[in-house]
Every structure is written in C-alpha cells, then in structure tokens.
Amino acid sequence: MQPRSRSFPKSCSFQSLGPEGFHRVAYWEWGAEDAGRTALLVHGLTRNGRDFDDLAKAMAAKGWRVAAVDVVGRGDSEWLIGHEGYDFATYVADMIQLIARLGADKVDWIGTSMGGVMGQMAAAAPGAPINKLVLNDIGPFLDKAGLARIKGYVGQDPSFATYEEAEAAVNAVTGAFGPMDAAQRKRFCEVSLRTRSDGTVTLNYDPKLAWQFHANEPEDVDMRPLWNLITTPTLVMRGAVSDLLSSETAAYMQANGPKAELYEVPDVGHAPALMSDAEINRIISFLEA
C-alpha cells in the first residue's frame, strides 16, 4: 500500500487513565495505518500537535505512520478539572497508553522542549517502547534563564478583541521559533489560538497547566542521572542561540549516555520549528540510518 499523501491529518482521540479518571487525549494522525514504522511527535509546553504538520507530512511520505499528539490541556485534548494533574507523571502515562493505542510495539519519539523532557523520562527505563529519540532543543540540563523567560508569558489566560492582536501576542513570545516562512508563521499562529463563544480570541491551552512555573522560582533543572540511563539512539537538534539548551549541555549529551548526534540550526533560539527542508531531512536521515 502506498502511503496516502494528505495535506490535513486525521483527527483521532482516546480516553486515557489519569489522576481524575479518564481524560480525552487527541492526536493527529498522518500516513498509512499499516506503515512499517510509527512515530510519535510531542510538542512543547504550550504548543500542540499541529506544530508538526510539515514534518509529519514529510515522514508519512517516507513510509511512517505519524501521530502528533495534543498533550492533555492543549489543542483538542481535554482540560483537567484541577491543576495538580498537569505534571510529567500524567503526560508520560498518557504517551505510553497512546503508543499502545497506535498498535505499535515501538515508536520513533520526536519531542520538542517539554515533549523532549517526556521523551527522556520515557526512554530512561529498560523496555521502553521507543526505537529512536529526537530531542528538539532540550536536554538533561535546563538553564533557569530560559525557564524564567517562559515563566514570564505562560499561563496568563489573555483575551484578545481581534485575531490580529492575538497573532501579534503569539509572535511576541515565540519569535525565537524558526526558521519559518510567512505561510508557516501564519499557520503557527492559527494553531496557537482559539476563538471563544463570545468572539474573543485566546490561547489554545489551559492556563492552569502552568501552575508549576508560578509555584516556584525558576531553578536550573538537572536530569543528567536520567540521561545516563538512556541507551536509545538519540539525535539532538539545537537552536544555535537557544536559552534553554546550552552548547555545554549539548556537548555533554554527545559525550554521555546515548552519545547523541548533534545538529545545530543557525540563528534560531528556543526552539527550531522543524519546518525547513534541512531540519526535516536531518531527522529523517537519522531515523532511517
């Protein structure tokens, strides 16, 4: 069967067991169901699965079945009632249930920022259902400077009178994402926003999910002991001017644990958008190697 070529993904979901009973986890599926390999694409803190349209489409054409998940509280996934359930234990448990859902024994896991923290956690235990790991601008050491910047905008629950105003606000806090052409930047904004029933525009995530950022002062996060447990072949993509993944941490990742391959995206901060041919081709060639 030839992989289907689609410009829009199939909208899917399942009920995942979490801290409040079951919650709906949405995912965007690309490619043929009987494709030989399955990939799980996991976005950053306030983002969602539609960030990966370009990468997913390219991978589907190369023979992957791709699931780009909306982590709980983001995109089309359900919002939790309380805030405490928004934590990595919930997120990783959701991903392992999703991998079972996909019918795959193992997946290639591509995670941007938070999705890459989840990937490191999921990959660190023996028997992980993960073939290969791609970490996008994230590693086992998170600089507090980057976390402080994120804390400055996350979880504010803004309300914009016009779409243009909302778009400008998204662009203001995601300027480091790239490279993107004008059409990609436009779609990046579209998937970042939702319109409320009263016509105002807001962000496409539950502001409660940021609770941990506001409960604590930003500190460096050191997961290097976890890193050294990972044996999964790993590629790290780094924005050359990232404020979350330092060049020192990237060097550590190359020398320790799974001894990651490194690919730097010039002139980009946190995080590479994975929309350019160069980034997409580098990921596919790593996974195919």
Next chain:
Amino acid sequence: MTTFTDKSFTALAGASYINIAYREWGAADNPNVAVCCHGLSRNRKDFDDLAEALAKDWRVFSVDMPGRGDSDWLEDKSGYGYPLYETVCATMIARTGADKVTWIGTSMGGILGIRLAGKRGSPIERLVLNDIGPFIPASGRRDNQANFGTDPRYASEAEAIAYIKETRSAFGPFSDKDWDKFGRDSLRQLPDGQWTLHYDPGLASNAPITDTDMWDLWPAITQPTLTLWGVESKLLQAATVDRMAKTGPMSEIYAVPGVGHCPGLTAADQIAAVRDFIAK
C-alpha cells in the same frame, strides 16, 4: 474452531515497563469490542470458550494481568495491586482501538470493571460481572485465597491438574474436558521438568484479609450491567446481589444454581446469558 491471536503491548508499571500479553478474536474492523479480565490467580485463557462463541459478532480481547499467564512478573512484588492493574486495563482498552468497550470481568477482573466503569470519562459502555460485586466478605476472600501463593511443585501434568480440580471445585459446571483445559491453563512447566502454577507466587501478600466494600463506587456506575451469580458463592452473597439489582446500575442477575465461586463461562446457558445481554 475460531482462531485467535496472542499479542502483547508495553504498559507503564511505576517507573518501569512491563510486557502485557493478550489474546484477540474476531474481525479487526468490527466496532463491537469486548474486553475480558480474569480472576486473582487465573489468566486470559479462561475466556476461550466464551470468546469463541462471541467472535462472529464481536471483537474480543482477553488480557493477562501482571504476574499471570504470559505477562511479565514484577521484580518489586509490592507493585502488584489495583492501581497498576487499572493502568494495564486502561492501556488494554486503548490498544483495542475502540472508543467504547464492553467489560467482562470475573472476580478480580470484575472488581476492576467496577473501579473503572464509574470513573469520569470511562470508555466502558457495558459491564458484565462474573460472581463479584461491591461487597466481598473477608470469610469468602480467605476461602478463595486458601492456596494462593503456595508455589507447589508436581512431578506430572496429570498430578497438577488433579490438584487444580480439587482446590477449584467451586468453578463450573465443568465437563471433564473443561477441567482438563482449566487445569492445563493453570500450569507451566519448569526447566527441570516439574509442573507449577502459571502465576508469580509473589502475588500473595501478607496483608490481613478484610471485608472489601466498594458500595461507594456502585452509584457512579451508570452502564448497563449484568451479574452472573454462582448461587453457592462465598464471595458474592445473596444480600449483595439483591442490592446490586436494586441500586446503582440496577444490574440484571443471572443465577447459576449449584455453582460457587465462580461460574466457569463454558456452559452453553452461561455463554448465552452473556451473549444476549451484550447484544442489547
């Protein structure tokens, strides 16, 4: 003979992973999905006859809980328990690909059904409870666990089957052929040629056995429910059956006279009772 396929998936067990075995019958594109879950010391094979009978109209899954059958055993035995089993069952339901499933649970598998069906957003749309309810007296639990975790050894399979038959005589009604299968399904052969039980003896805990009271969960269940009741059961008492029929999901009751804990789901009338109920 309908064919089945034995498969597996990975589930999260605390901070590690375990491989979970399951058996699947029926057409992959059939949207009518039933998931079967066995009792404390049993495994997925207990549902072979029922699943085979249902497979024409249903896609049926039967899962080995951790420590049983072909599923992984835990290194840390303290991890065995309902929180882990709930995660495994939810992952099994996700694995089926269905949005909604019928849950068929015998004993412990029925406790899992009770625990999962009442949760917010549960994907369970229909519940079949085999000789289990929201109240289980300590005396019945003690009786049921009398030989649990003793890790016996038998020189021959026949000797081991005789032991199973003797200690599980409340199951049924079983023909001789049923007992042979039930016995074989309970066993595994060790590298030294001896026979032992299929499950991890580390499942048995030293915790004191008390009454199990889940009446608080019962009103949260709104799914249509059928309860098969072994009338001689020491785990499911008449008063509990009565309350199950009158409160919460107001369970239908199918009483199996002359049988204790629990109905074996091999007799034609038991299979028909399940088939008719889930077809509604």
